[in-house]
Amino acid sequence: MSWRNLLATAIEAVQWNRMRSVLTMLGIVIGIAAIMVTVGLGEGAQAKVKSTISALGSNLLTVSPGSSSSLQGVRGGLGSGSTLTLSDASALSNPQVAPAIKSTAPIVSGHETLTFGSANWTTTVYGTTPSWLSIRSRTLEEGRFLESSDLKSGSNVIVLGAVTAQELFGSKNALGQSVDVGGLPMTVVGVLAPVGTGTSATSNQDDLAIVPITTAEYSLLGTSSNDSVQSILIKSTSAATLSAAYQEADSELLMLHGITDPSNADFTIASEQSLVSAATSVSSTLTALLGGIAAVSLLVGGVGVMNIMLVSVTERTKEIGLRKALGATPSVIRRQFLAEASILGAAGGAVGGAVGILGQIFLPSVIKYPIEIPGSVTASSILAAISISLIFGVYPAARAARLSPIDALRSE
Amino acid sequence: MVGDSLAEDSVPVLGDADVDLGREVLLQLVDITKVYQLGSVRFQALTSVSFEIYHGEYVAITGPSGSGKSTLMHLIGCLDVPTSGQLLIDGKDVSRLNELELAQIRNEQIGFVFQQFNLLAPLTALQNVELPLMYGSHTKRERGERSLALLERVGLADHVKHRPNELSGGQQQRVAIARALVVGPSLILADEPTGNLDSKNAFDVLTLFDELHASGRTIVVITHDSEVASRASRIIRIRDGKLEPTQ
Structure with a gap:
């Protein structure tokens, strides 16, 4: 058949x-x-x-303390140590040392309750430097961002995310108001423009508060050592120089930390790409x-x-x-x-x-x-x-x- | 009405069995024994059966139920093989063939007509008649032409596209006879062909067999009905698995 x-x-x-x-x-x-x-x-x-993830910022590298590649002995996992310092961040932003790096932003963070009048709202407070704004590709809705003078004097100024501002002030103008952050009164100097359309995946990018890193270290978050930071954001000069920036940051940090064997590095550098793949x-x-x-x-x-x-x-x-x-x-x-x-x-x-x-x-x-x-x-x-x-x-x-x-x- | 349509005896498909009647042996059974083993029970259905059927003969095999005539029909139809003895079709021993070879013999040499007609419900009359040709090597055109000619021959030219449930019992059996004839078999093997028909339709079918016999076909009818058997030119009687001596 x-x-x-x-x-x-x-x-x-x-x-x-x-x-x-x-x-x-x-x-x-x-x-x-x-x-x-x-x-x-x-x-x-x-x-x-x-x-x-791409919207978080382009040409971005993140340096975290500790290493995920442990070869011998007991080693802290990614982010567990406090080996990164403010001086690491400023050394990396030196164009003579690392020409492929455009700018760096050290970051410390913690959860704090913000109070304004009867309204209160718990959010993530980041201590960082003025370069954070450009590294994260963010813009301001109103007011100003941190300035280097804020950093030097450790002044009590705060920049709010759009959602945070909305939660605390509603329709009222936030600028110039004093917000109580963990018992410390701080003046709102700016509000960030929202990044997303308000979907769940991007809303936390709009729910945050930014303070000068010096203020955060000395008065607010009280980290163990006043010089250590939780991570350093690095922006390369362009997408093409991202791997060069990676190399420069890696060798400079190894030298600064006095480590000869790269496999013993006490920090990890992650690219946006590795975040995507994770x-x-x-x-x-x-x-x-x-x-x-x-x-x-x-x-x-x-x-x-x-x-x-x-x-x-x-x-x-x-x-x-x-x-x-x-x-x-x-x-x-x-x-x-x-x-x-x-x-x-x-x-x-x-x-x-x-x-x-x-x-x-x-x-x-x-x-x-x-x-x-x-x-x-x-x-x-x-x-x-x-x-x-x-x-x-x-x-x-x-x-x-x-x-x-x-x-x-x-x-x- | 059936008799009328069959009177014109000029269709070549029916007349191609050009034989010297009564001379050449078509079917030869030599000392055939069939034993069924059902668990521990041994049942001897046939004992030392020997006879011949000649080309062009019209033979009735009769006997009471349980006599072994169905077993005999299965062996002649190459649906089963004997336990011992030889069965020759046109001189070729088929008693030791495998399933594949038996299927080919059934397809080419045997035309079955069953009591229950056994037409396939989803198929039209024409498709039912074409079915045996599907299992051989025939072109689509050849299949259509041969099947149509045979449906015309059995008086069902107007019912080609009808499905079995749209046909009467008599009409269904005539489709089945057309199907049996379509491959041009050496032998028409009919098992109680009138068992499910009223007397009028039974008469028509038997008349059709007479016509086929007259045109040279070899027909074997298995029946317990003496009236049906009497239409044949020879009767083989079987009882308790043994041949009864011919009177």
Whole structure:
């Protein structure tokens, strides 16, 4: 029997039991659509994380104390030590020492409760220098940012994020007002322009308060050593000099800390790129997990195909007997049932793919989350549907092929 | 009505069995024994059965139920192989063939007609008749032409596109006979062909067999109905798995 006749026969059988075929396909449809939408959600999340991190600031490196690469002995993890100092930051911003570095911003931070009148709001307070603004690619909504004179005198001035200002002052003007920060009165000199449109991923960029690092060190956050900082932000002169800036910062810090073996470094430099890949790896792990769960549902769909094919073989025993009496060989019978299984799989896969694509178009407006389904995922999902059905069709088809024509013809 | 349409006896498909009647042996059973082993129970269905059927003969195999006539039909139809003995079709021993070779013999040499008609419900009359040709190597055109000619021959030219549930029992059996004839088999093997038909339709089907016989076809009818058996030119009686001596 030719493949064309075989397919025609299989399509006829599938159409004849239309209701049953549709119900069988449903399992495959749900499995494929679930896989496509979860993978799409994962891809969408990754794209979103990438764009969010990119928005934090370009050409950015972050130096943290401690090292994540521990070779011998007990070493503090990333960020656990206090080996970075203010003088490290100022040494790195010297263009003679590091020509590829445009500017640096040392940072200390802590959580403090801000009080204005009866309103209070807990937020992250950062102590830093005036260069923070340009390194983070931020702008001011009103007022001014920190100035070097604020730093020298350790004056009690504060710049608020848009959300923080809103929470404390509502519609009132924040500029010039005095805010109590952990018992210390500070004057609001500026409010930052919001970065995001207020979605959850960017809102914390708008909920913060900035004070001069000197004020933070001496009066506010009370770090263990008055000279140490929690991290140093570095901005390279351009995207092309980012790796040069990395090299310069690395060798300069090694020299300043008197470390000869780079593997013993007591600091870690992370690029924006490594942040992206860390965040992406988290979301791709999540995607793999969800995709795995969806794949289980496809597997269940495959079991459904096997179930129905077994019922079909039992129900059509007489037909199988007749076909054998008319000259069908066992392999023709086997191929006929395999063809039926793969048609169910192909149709289920195609419908599931269509449902997935519809989900990609219509779901994001409902769940406010991007879904991006790559074409390769659609294609491989449909292939997976066909293969799953084929694999689960093997046993029922073998049973049909094994039937003895006499017993089969005699059955009612 | 069926008899009328069959009166014109000029369609070549039916007339191609050009044989010297009564001379050449088509089917030869030599000392055939069939034993079924059902668990620990041994059941001897046939014991030392030997007979010949000649080309162009119209033979009825009869016997009461449980006599072994169904077993005999399965062996002649190459649906099963004997436990011992030889079964020759056109001089070729088929009693030791494997499943694949048996399928080919069934496809090319045997035309089955069943009591239950056994038409496939999803297929039209034409597609049902074409079915045996699908398992051989025939072009689509060849399949269509041969099947159409046979449906015309059995008086169902107007019912080509009908499905079995749109046809009467008599019409269904005539489709089944067309299907049995379509590969041009050496032997028409009919198992109680009138068992599910009223007397009018039964008469029409038997008339059709007479016509086929007259045009040179070899027909074997398995039946317990003596009226059906009496239409054949020879009757083989079987009882308790053994041949009864011919009267």
